[in-house]
Amino acid sequence: MSLRRFLGSLSAAALMTIVPPALADGEVNLYTSRHYDSDQVLFAAFTEATGITVNVIEDKAGKLIERIKTEGVNSPADVFLTVDASNLMNAASDGLFQATSSDSLDSRIPANLRHPDGLWFAFTKRARVIMVREDAGVTGLERYEDLADPRFDDMICIRSSGNIYNQSLVGSLIAANGEEATAAWVQGLVANMAREPESNDTGQIRAVAAGECSIGVANTYYLARLTRSDDPADRAVAAAIDVILPNQDDRGTHVNISGAGVLSHAPNAANAVAFLEFLASDEAQLAFADGNNEWPAVEGVAHGSVLDDLYGEFAQDDISVATFGANRSSALNIMEANGWK
Known part of the structure; x- marks a missing residue:
């Protein structure tokens, strides 16, 4: 503007x-x-x-x-x-x-x-959502918790434990499920990673579109940027992605x-x-x-309007966002102790 x-x-x-x-x-x-x-x-x-x-x-x-x-x-x-x-x-x-x-x-x-x-x-x-390749045939993935399901072995791309967006997401899971359950979730997620964590959120989306993995986790604005890009290659990446808005039947998507x-x-x-x-x-x-x-x-x-086109209306977790920072130290300890590099 x-x-x-x-x-x-x-x-x-x-x-x-x-x-x-x-x-x-x-x-x-x-x-x-x-x-x-x-x-x-x-x-x-x-x-x-x-x-x-x-x-x-x-x-x-x-x-x-x-x-x-x-x-x-x-x-x-x-x-x-x-x-x-x-x-x-x-x-x-x-x-x-x-x-x-x-x-x-x-x-x-x-x-x-x-x-x-x-x-x-x-x-x-902004929301942190799950993005899948549209032709990957991924089913039964409806909650963040599902990312630890063994059915998704060798399918997930995600940034490192040092990324603050991931630390806040894990902090929200601690608030929802407790530290013990979250530690088990991190173990399952790590076991399902298709590669060691690397790159930024755009890198996760590109990897999913390219077939390096079937499932990625990224903030919503990264996909919107690719969708609005003047570069046809970026728009092709975005077109290959389907979005899953997690936890719509319970607490809502992490915001x-x-x-x-x-x-x-x-x-x-x-x-x-x-x-x-x-x-x-x-x-x-x-x-x-x-x-x-x-x-x-x-x-x-x-x-x-690009947000409506990509995500529509969805239930958002209404937890106080201050909780993410309060839980950050515990989140990082859990991530590092359970193999999330």
């Missing part, structure tokens, strides 16, 4: 609600691990609409967390924006966020998609987030809160989510 188009979608009333005139100056310093051009358009729109300059530092989440810790009370950072609730919980456990009091954020962001003490808030959602919070030593805390409230506006939610083929965190906001 272009800056002009985005600004044209913002009504004057919406802007007054997002940022009171008294705050319409100064700057906000953003540390972000998201690296999408669409995010830059959104930040520019915030500046154009409010007069608040957004200064952006990009890096991987872990590096940004360490940078904020090293900078300490002298950190210029106001907002930390990142993917995956576990990254946000890591930052929260290190004391990097301050509680944000905002009626707007509390009313617009569902309780299970924000920190219980207001330390961070989700702004987009994770991108989110942000105001940092403890933010020098521009009021502008930081205004920035988060802007991200929760209907117009920003649409642009923010569509830029990476995700769902808005705010309920009732429209989303990209």
